[in-house]
Amino acid sequence: MAVTVVRREAARRWLVVGASALVLVSAPAAVGALPAKVPDTAVATLAARIRASAAQPFQGYAVSTGSAGLPALPQLGTVADLLNGDTRLRVWYAGTDRFRVDVIDDGTERDTYRLGGRELVWDYGRGEVTEVTGAPPVRLPRGADLVPPDLARRLLSMTDPGDRLRPLPARRIAGIAAAGLRIEPVSTHSTVGHVDVWADPRTGLPLSVSVTGKHATQPILVSTFLDVSLRAPTPSVLTPPAARDGIGYIVTDSTDVSQVLADRRVGPLPDELAGQPRTSTPPADLAGIGAYGTGLAQFVVLPVPPGIGFDAMRRAARAGGAQLDFPDGEGVLIATPLVSVLAMDADPVHRTYLLAGLVDPALLKQAGAELSSFGSVR
Incomplete structure (x- = not known):
């Protein structure tokens, strides 16, 4: 050839x-x-x-x-x-x-x-x-x-x-x-x-x-x-x-990315998770994306389409992740010595999320539990 x-x-x-x-x-x-x-x-x-x-x-x-x-x-x-x-x-x-x-x-x-x-x-x-x-x-x-x-x-x-x-x-x-x-x-x-x-x-x-x-x-x-x-x-x-x-x-134009984020209609995120306030700096000021905490203890919440969210949960489980049951959903937690990642779904609002950060896995577990019930009507 x-x-x-x-x-x-x-x-x-x-x-x-x-x-x-x-x-x-x-x-x-x-x-x-x-x-x-x-x-x-x-x-x-x-x-x-x-x-x-x-x-x-x-x-x-x-x-x-x-x-x-x-x-x-x-x-x-x-x-x-x-x-x-x-x-x-x-x-x-x-x-x-x-x-x-x-x-x-x-x-x-x-x-x-x-x-x-x-x-x-x-x-x-x-x-x-x-x-x-x-x-x-x-x-x-x-x-x-x-x-x-x-x-x-x-x-x-x-x-x-x-x-x-x-x-x-x-x-x-x-x-x-x-x-x-x-x-x-x-x-x-x-x-x-x-x-x-x-x-x-x-x-x-x-x-x-x-x-x-x-x-x-x-x-x-x-x-x-x-x-x-x-x-x-x-x-x-x-x-x-x-x-x-x-x-x-x-x-391509970077404004295309902004428009995609704006068009996702993923709904609001809470002002606080696991005792950590939501920041007002990028990417937290973009619709549907949240950053919580400060400094080297900050984590990010990213809403994703259900297909991606459930695929992430399956892959995390196959990689040895811990299966978690939340008040209104479930998740799989991957904990490494440096990075923690949680893939989860919130049943009442039919949303799936990825949470990640240089934080203790217990913090993401608590954040996932609170996020699972956010926006639900009891």
Whole structure:
């Protein structure tokens, strides 16, 4: 069978990436063994620099490794993939509105470009470019969210005022002597024991992140650079493939997503669940989607069509989930050391839901019991 130009180009890129990965994977042990000395920096100062590091350009190669043990569920399949196994990431970052992240797997590659108000995803396997104009109102986590700087800033932004910050010994990450800090949530509802971040002490750019469960002895999610440069990428590398023969091109508007959410008519959600108030920040301000609690003890309630909801319950049960009987419904609870997921139905209002968060499974169980009776008439 003839090989197209696109396929030859993709194959060549995968071979280059694969060869580079073999070199990079063997390098950190040797480089990391070198002593790391950093200027004395107060932990609050380092945290502030990390928060402000979004303006720092960079480019590099990172690997994220997850061992959450979360089964694949409808609507959450990509999330399970990100939290289980390795995700290889090549990133070029010029700013918050101009970057490119390639998620590389064996024989496949998906490149995400952010160019101002446009986002494009180039799927090598399908030979297809999908363009989304505007900022989507809500989306599931994706590979690009696991790049150490974005992951660290996101987790740091979720901390509550009472969460503890303390310094960690310096480490050498991808050849850079990095200062470290540890975030320790105080909430008894969070499954997160601590989050460790190492960053360039001068710019605050995060270079490595690890998340450890409250009762775990090893990190459950680790994302770290194996190679990084604090130089801005050239404009050409941020240019997506142009439309040509052999490449499909799809354009959609982010307002389409908002309209779909508005048209679902899933009904209201309670202002409080399991003692946790509903937040007013996205995605909780979208019709039918609720976020409850604060900081690293927040969980999300997503109404789903019955077919998806019952399929999720069956899959969760096959994966060893706990069967639950609620006052007005039933559910199946998956509890991992980091992520808890509940698939459930509420009989009186004939609705099905997915609940998920970095929270104690007992909290989701209580929320499900209350949600099962919400809106029912007795």
